[in-house]
Amino acid sequence: MPAPVRLSVRGSLVRGPQRAEIYLSSEDMAAAVGLSPARLARLVQLGLIESTDAGGRRFTAAAAARLRRMLRLQRDLGVNLDSAAIIVDLVERLEELERELTRHRGR
Amino acid sequence: MAVKFRDYYEVLGVPRAATADEIKRAYRQLARKHHPDLKPASEKAAAAERFKEINEAYEVLSDPDKRTKYDALGASYKGGMDYTPPPGSSWTAADTSTWNEADGFSDFFASLFGRAGRRGGRGGVRITIPGSDVEAELPVTVEELLRGGRRRLQLPNGRAVEVEVPPGARDGTILRLAAQGEPGLNGGPPGDLYLHVRVLPHPRLRVVGDDLEMGLPLWPWQAVLGGEVTIDTPDGPVTLKVPPGTQGGRRLRLRERGLPRPDRRRGDLHAVVRIVVPERPSAAEREAYETLKRVGGVAADRPAA
Numbered sequence: 001m002p003a004p005v006r007l008s009v010r011g012s013l014v015r016g017p018q019r020a021e022i023y024l025s026s027e028d029m030a031a032a033v034g035l036s037p038a039r040l041a042r043l044v045q046l047g048l049i050e051s052t053d054a055g056g057r058r059f060t061a062a063a064a065a066r067l068r069r070m071l072r073l074q075r076d077l078g079v080n081l082d083s084a085a086i087i088v089d090l091v092e093r094l095e096e097l098e099r100e101l102t103r104h105r106g107r
Numbered sequence: 108m109a110v111k112f113r114d115y116y117e118v119l120g121v122p123r124a125a126t127a128d129e130i131k132r133a134y135r136q137l138a139r140k141h142h143p144d145l146k147p148a149s150e151k152a153a154a155a156e157r158f159k160e161i162n163e164a165y166e167v168l169s170d171p172d173k174r175t176k177y178d179a180l181g182a183s184y185k186g187g188m189d190y191t192p193p194p195g196s197s198w199t200a201a202d203t204s205t206w207n208e209a210d211g212f213s214d215f216f217a218s219l220f221g222r223a224g225r226r227g228g229r230g231g232v233r234i235t236i237p238g239s240d241v242e243a244e245l246p247v248t249v250e251e252l253l254r255g256g257r258r259r260l261q262l263p264n265g266r267a268v269e270v271e272v273p274p275g276a277r278d279g280t281i282l283r284l285a286a287q288g289e290p291g292l293n294g295g296p297p298g299d300l301y302l303h304v305r306v307l308p309h310p311r312l313r314v315v316g317d318d319l320e321m322g323l324p325l326w327p328w329q330a331v332l333g334g335e336v337t338i339d340t341p342d343g344p345v346t347l348k349v350p351p352g353t354q355g356g357r358r359l360r361l362r363e364r365g366l367p368r369p370d371r372r373r374g375d376l377h378a379v380v381r382i383v384v385p386e387r388p389s390a391a392e393r394e395a396y397e398t399l400k401r402v403g404g405v406a407a408d409r410p411a412a
Contacts, residue, residue: 020270020282020302022369032285032299034237061283065301068240069144076138091145098147 021061023052029059033067043067048081066092110214111189115164115177123178127169134165148242152263155239163216173220180219212292238289238298245282245302247272249309249319252366253341262300264289270302274367278306278314312341317374318365320358324383325349340364340376347378355382 021028030037043049044056049067052058069091070084079087116123119133139145143155167173243262251258251272258270268287276282281301288298306314313320323338333351337344342364349359358377365374385392 020273020276020284022273022275022280022282024283032283034296060281061301062281064283064299065240065242065281068299072144073142076142078135087145091147095147098149 024059024061024064026051026057026059029064029067032064033071035071043081048085110218112180113160113164113213113215115167118160118164119168121168125168127171130165130168134161134169137161143239151242160213163212166212167216167220176219235295236292237295238291240298240301241288242301242303244305245270245272246305246307247276248307249312249314250341252276252306252314260302268300272304275369276304277316277366278304280304314366315377317368318377319374320377320379322381323347323359323378324381325353327382327384330354330380330382338378349380353380355380 024032026037026040030040033040035043040049041056044051048070049059049063051063052060066088069088070081073079073084073087074081077084116125119125119130119137121129121133125133138158138161141154141157141161143151143158146154167177241262241264243260245258245260247256247258250256255272255274258272259267260270261267268284270282270284273282281303284300284302286297287300290297311321319341321338321340323336325336329336329349330353331351333349333353335346335348337346340361345361345364347359347361353359357380359380361376361378363373364376367373388396
């Protein structure tokens with residue numbers, strides 16, 4: 001088994017395990033999904049992605065995963081972001097059901 | 108060094124004479140069927156492998172230059188046949204694996220168009236493709252939610268990572284580890300690692316939001332008369348005042364002894380009273396209960412429901 005990779009904290013020289021993020025600022029979110037802050041703000045305004053506050057300044061890591069997924073689907077399947085949002089909703093429900101099924105079987 | 112010839116037309120299921128539109132349509136249909144983002148976790152890995160092949164075929168057949176070069180190999184090859192790159196080809200690695208995991212394209216692809224990332228390769232390609240995100244479960248104990256902790260974890264792609272559980276994590280929380288997913292191709296950014304927190308069952312503690320719950324078994328006389336009891340909390344032993352006349356199911360709250368929250372405060376710990384009767388009372392106990400029975404000056408034979 002390979003030795004575990006020690007993850008370093010982003011933007012600093014500290015070595016050691018990376019503290020995982022639960023929340024992202026709007027700047028971090030824009031960088032995480034590869035969009036300009038203005039474009040991100042527009043997507044929040046359109047309701048395509050949700051921030052945890054009213055002003056679109058704080059996002060969950062789950063929202064980052066979701067938006068990245070939507071952008072991949074847009075690129076690979078040629079669907080628009082509204083459709084990608086619906087698709088991601090459905091897949092997330094499927095995953096939720098699958099997790100529940102696994103829990104039930106595990107009992 | 109021979110590599111296996113890949114029949115990209117076969118992968119996309121189109122004839123060699125297919126038009127650009129037909130190729131695009133075939134790709135879109137296959138992408139819809141095999142895109143890993145459309146698959147639940149259990150099918151993701153298999154779909155990702157298949158999607159890689161589809162992407163590679165589309166990468167070649169959708170680009171007129173690459174398609175011409177590929178077609179020049181002629182119909183003399185069939186999928187799976189050994190293919191020996193011509194001398195002077197950019198592909199030189201003594202690498203017999205079918206897929207090069209570092210860049211996501213097959214050795215066959217590299218033999219034709221150059222190993223991505225190798226600068227100035229003859230006929231090399233300069234396409235950048237971002238690495239895919241990796242999702243995995245992160246099992247954590249209630250103690251780790253309380254005190255934080257480092258978890259070693261083997262990812263689906265075989266890599267091991269060490270993660271620090273941040274305070275404020277709960278069951279179902281998704282954690283992001285930036286740029287710790289699959290590496291990108293040819294300078295493309297790496298994917299992210301997303302971890303789904305799953306809290307392991309604890310023998311004594313139950314997580315309810317930010318709060319914790321634990322059982323507090325009491326003898327009947329402790330519940331009736333009240334008094335002080337010492338309980339083992341996650342922070343260590345704590346003396347708790349039980350009020351006289353405590354009923355079973357009553358929740359005694361210990362403020363800020365629950366899970367840490369992002370605002371640096373903590374949830375509460377609830378001790379839930381359960382009254383336990385002695386199964387084998389001693390003779391003296393029995394006599395005491397008989398006395399209780401006689402003096403229990405209530406007319407009804409049992410408490411009201």
